[in-house]
Amino acid sequence: DGGITQSPKYLFRKEGQNVTLSCEQNLNHDAMYWYRQDPGQGLRLIYYSQIVNDFQKGDIAEGYSVSREKKESFPLTVTSAQKNPTAFYLCASSIRDGKRDTEAFFGQGTRLTVV
Amino acid sequence: AQSVTQLGSHVSVSEGALVLLRCNYSSSVPPYLFWYVQYPNQGLQLLLKYTSAATLVKGINGFEAEFKKSETSFHLTKPSAHMSDAAEYFCAVSHLMNTGFQKLVFGTGTRLLVSP
Numbered sequence: 001d002g003g004i005t006q007s008p009k010y011l012f013r014k015e016g017q018n019v020t021l022s023c024e025q026n027l028n029h030d031a032m033y034w035y036r037q038d039p040g041q042g043l044r045l046i047y048y049s050q051i052v053n054d055f056q057k058g059d060i061a062e063g064y065s066v067s068r069e070k071k072e073s074f075p076l077t078v079t080s081a082q083k084n085p086t087a088f089y090l091c092a093s094s095i096r097d098g099k100r101d102t103e104a105f106f107g108q109g110t111r112l113t114v115v
Numbered sequence: 116a117q118s119v120t121q122l123g124s125h126v127s128v129s130e131g132a133l134v135l136l137r138c139n140y141s142s143s144v145p146p147y148l149f150w151y152v153q154y155p156n157q158g159l160q161l162l163l164k165y166t167s168a169a170t171l172v173k174g175i176n177g178f179e180a181e182f183k184k185s186e187t188s189f190h191l192t193k194p195s196a197h198m199s200d201a202a203e204y205f206c207a208v209s210h211l212m213n214t215g216f217q218k219l220v221f222g223t224g225t226r227l228l229v230s231p
Binding site: 004006031033035040041042043045048088090092094097102103104105106107108109111 | 124147149151156157158159160161164166205207209218219221222223224
C-alpha cells in the first residue's frame with residue numbers, strides 16, 4: 001500500500017541532543033512538508049520541499065534542519081538550538097496539479113519529548 | 116495572503132444531532148479548500164476537498180461542505196452525529212507562495228465533542 005511512514009512513533013531526547021525524525025513516502029509525490037503541532041495552535045509549518053535537493057524554511061524553522069537527497073525521503077533534525085522541542089511532529093506529502101497542491105497525505109506522526 | 120479561520124475551538128453536540136463546523140477563508144485567487152480530521156495521536160486524514168468543481172462537496176463518513184464564494188465560507192456539516200465523529204477537525208486552503216507554487220495553510224482546528 002502507498003503511504004507515508006514516520007518513525008519512530010515516540011522519541012525521547014535529552015537536553016542538548018540532536019535527534020532525527022524519519023519520513024518516507026512511496027506515493028511518488030514531489031512536495032513534502034514538516035509540521036509541528038502543539039495543543040491549541042493547529043499545525044505550524046517548519047520546512048517544505050518542492051523537489052529533490054531543494055527545500056525552503058516555513059514559519060518556525062529555527063532550531064530545525066532538513067535534507068532532501070531522495071524523492072522518497074525528507075528527514076527532520078531537531079537540533080539543540082530548538083529550545084522547546086516537545087511536540088507532535090507531522091510529515092506530509094502532496095499531489096501537485098500544475099503549480100498548486102491539491103491534497104496532502106499525512107504520516108501518523110512522531111511525538112517528541114525532552115527528558 | 117491566503118488564510119483560514121475556524122470559529123470555535125470546541126463544539127459540543129449530542130449523538131444524532133446536526134454537526135456544523137465553521138470555516139471562513141481569505142484568498143486572492145480561486146481557492147482550493149480542504150477539511151481534515153485527526154483522531155488522538157494520529158495523523159490527519161482528508162475528509163473532503165473543493166477544487167473549483169461542484170460547490171457542494173460530499174466526503175467520507177457522511178460529511179459534506181458547501182463552498183460559498185459570497186460568504187467566503189466552507190462550513191462542514193453532518194446531519195446526524197455519531198460517537199465516532201469525536202475528533203479534531205482542520206480546515207485548510209492552498210496558499211500561493213512567492214515561488215509561484217502553492218502550499219496548504221491550516222486553521223487552528225475545532226475539537227468536536229459528542230455526548231450520548
